[in-house]
Amino acid sequence: MTLLRDHDLARAFDHASQTYDRLTAMNPGYRADLLRSARRLRLPRGGAGLRLLDLGCGTGASTRALLKAAPYAHITAVDASSGMLERALTKPWPARVRFLHLTAEELHTSGQGPFDAVLAAYLFRNVTDPDAVLASVRALLLPGGRLAVHEYSLSGSRAHRTLWNAVCRGVIIPAGTLTGDRDLYHHLRRSVLAFDTAPAFASRLTRAGFADVRTIPVAGWQTGIVHTFLGHSGSPSAKAAVS
Known part of the structure; x- marks a missing residue:
């Protein structure tokens, strides 16, 4: 199962950036689900005085969700694709x-942070070493800092795996082929199949030192396919924030 990685993946997103928003708009609930994940961070005072990181911001849909959830926060949004950033x-x-x-992977040497909370949407499937990135994210969080990961991570059920394959073959890959981005959307299908199941990713977060890890499935057709993962950087004082 060949996956795009690093510069090859960034170039594929560069190419897809002009049509990416139109394709994601075809996904019922795409933006609403991002907003629910951002709101699950439960940031106080509308984010006033807080510094937030949107990791893997793409064309800005997750950034917009974070801004709606915390309209007074200072938000740093980063992405590896220059084309996606240009659209944002x-x-x-x-x-x-x-x-x-x-x-x-560059975050830990970039001089950014620290942050009060991090939202990472559709990111961890696409990194070569998710454990190293999780370690960097945790190091960038203030004590008690909160993490929300919004990700394609199958439940482990054969039915959900079958549904994902059917949607990819019937809708996602044909639509991506029409825009000239067939390789990227084949990567999407394969990366979800190759990535951790939801229980496995929750365990990965715990091993990385995140505390009070919770997994919440999204609603609608993506139930069992997309999940929100919540946790905090380990301070006991933050325990109630993600409960």
């Missing part, structure tokens, strides 16, 4: 939101 920057943003061209 065509949209209106308050001065408290900034975009940076960085890979997840």
Whole structure:
């Protein structure tokens, strides 16, 4: 099962950036589910005085969700694809939101942070070493800092795996082929099949040092296919924040 990685994957996203928003708009609940994940961070005071990281921001859909959930926060949004960032920057943003061209692996040496919370949407399937990236994320969080991961991570059920394959073959890959991005959407299908199941990723988060890890399936057709994973960086004082 061949997957795109690193520069090859960034280039594929660069190419897809012009049509990416139109294709994701075809997915019922795509933006609403991102907003639910951002709100599950339960950030106080509308985010006033908080510094947040949107890791793998793409064209800004997850950034918009984070901004709606915490309208007064300062948000740093990063992505490895320059094309996706260019699309994000065509949209209106308050001065408290900034975009940076960085890979997840570069974060720990970038001088960014610390952060009060991190949202990572559709990211961890696409990194070569998720454990190393999780360690970097935890190091960038303040004590008690919160993490929400919004990710394609199958439940482990054969029915959910079969549904994912059917949707990819019937809708996602044909739509991506029409836009000239067949390789990227084949990668999407394969990366989900190759990635951790939801219980396995929750265990990975715990091994990485995150505390009070919870897994919440999204609603609708993606139940058992997309999950929100919540945790915090280990401070006892933050335990109630993700309960």
